Amino acid sequence: MIRLAGITGEVVPDIGRKAMVVFCGDHGVTAEGVSAYPPEVTGLMIHNFCKGGAAVNVLSRNVGAQVKVVDVGSSLRELPDGVVDRKVRYGTANMAVGPAMKRAEAEKAIQIGIEIAKDLKVEGVQLAGVGEMGIGNTTAASAVASAMTGIPAQELVGRGTGIDEATWQQKVEIVCKSLAVNQPDRVDAIDVLAKVGGLEIAAMTGFVLGAASVRLPVVIDGLISTVAAFAAVNLSSDVRQYLFASHLSVEPAHRILLDRIGLESLIDAKMRLGEGSGAVLSFPMFDSAVAIAREMATFADLGL
Numbered sequence: 220m221i222r223l224a225g226i227t228g229e230v231v232p233d234i235g236r237k238a239m240v241v242f243c244g245d246h247g248v249t250a251e252g253v254s255a256y257p258p259e260v261t262g263l264m265i266h267n268f269c270k271g272g273a274a275v276n277v278l279s280r281n282v283g284a285q286v287k288v289v290d291v292g293s294s295l296r297e298l299p300d301g302v303v304d305r306k307v308r309y310g311t312a313n314m315a316v317g318p319a320m321k322r323a324e325a326e327k328a329i330q331i332g333i334e335i336a337k338d339l340k341v342e343g344v345q346l347a348g349v350g351e352m353g354i355g356n357t358t359a360a361s362a363v364a365s366a367m368t369g370i371p372a373q374e375l376v377g378r379g380t381g382i383d384e385a386t387w388q389q390k391v392e393i394v395c396k397s398l399a400v401n402q403p404d405r406v407d408a409i410d411v412l413a414k415v416g417g418l419e420i421a422a423m424t425g426f427v428l429g430a431a432s433v434r435l436p437v438v439i440d441g442l443i444s445t446v447a448a449f450a451a452v453n454l455s456s457d458v459r460q461y462l463f464a465s466h467l468s469v470e471p472a473h474r475i476l477l478d479r480i481g482l483e484s485l486i487d488a489k490m491r492l493g494e495g496s497g498a499v500l501s502f503p504m505f506d507s508a509v510a511i512a513r514e515m516a517t518f519a520d521l522g523l
């Protein structure tokens with residue numbers, strides 16, 4: 220509550236208008252068999268978001284938040300109505316054999332994220348959540364986390380959509396191989412995002428930067444959006460003041476990165492879905508905080 224007041228400059232801020240932004244992108248690294256699901260699921264879920272049938276849609280309706288779906292890099296050639304088309308390229312390249320994308324493409328995705336955040340502010344949004352969809356993106360997110368922290372992949376890689384032990388081993392090896400092949404510069408967040416990241420991850424980094432620049436509080440979701448936020452904090456450390464951690468994912472890297480950013484999650488429900496689902500779930504807690512500040516009697520009110 221105190222931080223919300225600080226960000227907005229209002230003692231009792233109005234956060235009635237909420238938006239959940241879902242950035243979407245595909246990952247060439249799925250060719251290495253690192254996910255329990257095929258890459259086509261990214262496109263199917265984009266259609267699902269537009270029909271209102273995904274978990275993030277259900278949860279957002281439940282709390283009165285608008286959902287904005289932004290395609291920065293899916294493999295879909297034709298997008299359904301309702302998607303914001305800001306495609307940078309059709310999926311990343313396979314980072315296990317070369318860079319996921321060019322630096323200029325990562326910069327473009329970051330720029331798009333910044334613009335989307337600024338647009339939301341102009342539209343009157345007062346609290347934003349940030350989430351993602353991209354099969355294979357827990358592999359990319361783990362690679363970014365390993366590159367930027369220097370922590371070995373074995374300690375960071377999780378089960379993503381629910382892979383078995385053998386696939387987990389493969390995922391660890393692919394993260395190690397991607398780092399060895401690309402040699403990302405750990406102090407250059409854009410280099411890391413370009414070489415072993417993803418288009419939706421870079422866009423979320425931009426979103427965090429853009430939101431902070433217009434004093435829009437941002438609620439991050441699970442591992443992937445937290446990796447993006449970590450990259451944003453690396454680019455500009457002050458943005459951490461504008462961030463809220465909604466939940467603690469079962470992905471092992473999530474807690475490590477939240478600790479490094481200096482954030483504590485509001486919910487620990489062992490969730491592992493993504494899409495921004497945990498962020499939306501936490502929105503009513505923000506409303507509750509504002510309601511307490513606005514309505515609860517103080518000792519002075521009681522004549523003490």
Ligand SMILES: Cc1cc2ncn([C@H]3O[C@H](COP(=O)(O)O)[C@@H](O)[C@H]3O)c2cc1C
Pocket residue numbers: 253254255256260264351352353354355356357358378379380381492493494
């Ligand atoms: C149907 C379905 C809906 C999802 N919604 C989010 N994710 C989540 O799973 C993906 C990351 O996991 P991995 O790295 O193991 O592929 C991301 O798209 C994330 O948002 C989903 C995954 C599936 C299968």
Ligand SMILES: O=C(O)c1cccnc1
Pocket residue numbers: 357378379380440441442443444468469470473490491492493494
């Ligand atoms: O931590 C997350 O956000 C997550 C974990 C597993 C799969 N998708 C997302």
